Amino acid sequence: MRILIVGAGAIGGYFGGRLLEAGRDVTFLVRPARAQELDRSGLIVRSPQGNILYPSPPQVMAPMLDQTFDLILLSCKAYDLDTAMDAFAAAVGPDTLILPLLNGMAHLERLAERFSPDNVLGGQCLISLDRDASGAILHLNDTNQLSFGELNGGLTPRILKVAEALADAGFDANLSQQIVQEMWEKWCFIATGAGITGAMRASIGDVIASDGEFLVLKLLAECASVAEHAGYAVRSEVRQRFQAMLTTPGSKMTASMLRDMERGTPIEVEQVIGDMIARRASSDKHASGGLSALDFVHLHLKAYEARRIREQS
Known part of the structure; x- marks a missing residue:
């Protein structure tokens, strides 16, 4: 081949x-x-x-x-x-x-x-x-x-x-x-990990040490809701594994998106976070009456891109 x-x-x-x-x-x-x-x-x-x-x-x-x-x-x-x-x-x-x-x-x-x-x-x-x-x-x-x-x-x-x-x-x-199911599950994981570490400019361990576990779990739940709306609900054992990886105290885990940001290079904000937002059910949009976790990290990451473009122009 x-x-x-x-x-x-x-x-x-x-x-x-x-x-x-x-x-x-x-x-x-x-x-x-x-x-x-x-x-x-x-x-x-x-x-x-x-x-x-x-x-x-x-x-x-x-x-x-x-x-x-x-x-x-x-x-x-x-x-x-x-x-x-x-x-x-x-x-x-x-x-x-x-x-x-x-x-x-x-x-x-x-x-x-x-x-x-x-x-x-x-x-x-x-x-x-x-x-x-x-x-x-x-x-x-x-x-x-x-x-x-x-x-x-x-x-x-x-x-x-x-x-x-x-x-x-x-x-x-x-x-x-079941590759499409697995792709959706990975997307939920990447969107959560990249969204949190990129928006907070910190490792998972540093976010957890700063009492940020609630935000990690909220973002993961919102991503999982989008996957379920699309017909690919995250399997319970997979979600439990993701939660453990994304809330481990002392974890040095960061997403490649954060490393790109530290280099001042473009990031996949619209492909990873923006498209997730575009696919969520209308009933999920601002369901809590405030800014959703997805909207919060999207705003932070778009601000990075705006600054990068301005400084390089």
Whole structure:
């Protein structure tokens, strides 16, 4: 199976690097600056699961992309989706499968509109990654799961081929028959974790130490209500696990959104929080008579974006 990894950033570089080391047919679609980094230093991953140093990994830039691929692994920031689709459009044929690992849910509709619903799979990853100033990818925890599946949950011949291509490659490749449910649950977790740590500019442990547990639980409950309204109620055992992770005293957990804010770079505020607000039931809007937790974190994160844009203009 010929695999195109769109970008060689933290997520694409990590999973693409693992697949390369496992001998899979992988090509990275990169921009000129990243192409120069890869040519100069190779693909570098520092991970508790084993480091990777892959000199001069196979790569291509959008103007030279002139053939279709079997599988496209899409891991760009959600706000870069339109640019990414333009870049990899030439690689999409009638039988190409697009496996997106973006936050939120809106990208599924946009990918289906741009290409075809038949091209689009569901996907998510559970991993904490970052990049240092040199471009090296840093794996920050012990989890490296990539889940994927048909949006209708079917065990089709094509999804079984994807499972075979991703298996035994140094990460946990999970073929899921309820991938949309899992994507909604992850969105609730990301929206809560990113919303809290980003809005408060602090780790989970610092928020809890400041008596902020009530706000964490309120935000999680509001996100779970949106998921339930959409027909994907967060399962009780999953919600309990999320609550434990998001209220652990002393936890150093922060979202990648906060790290982006600390760097002064764009954030996925509209894709992670704004779209969650847009999808909530009308009865949930300001149900308490005051500012909801979702509205509160949305306001704080939009203020960051407004300041970033003003200072960079």
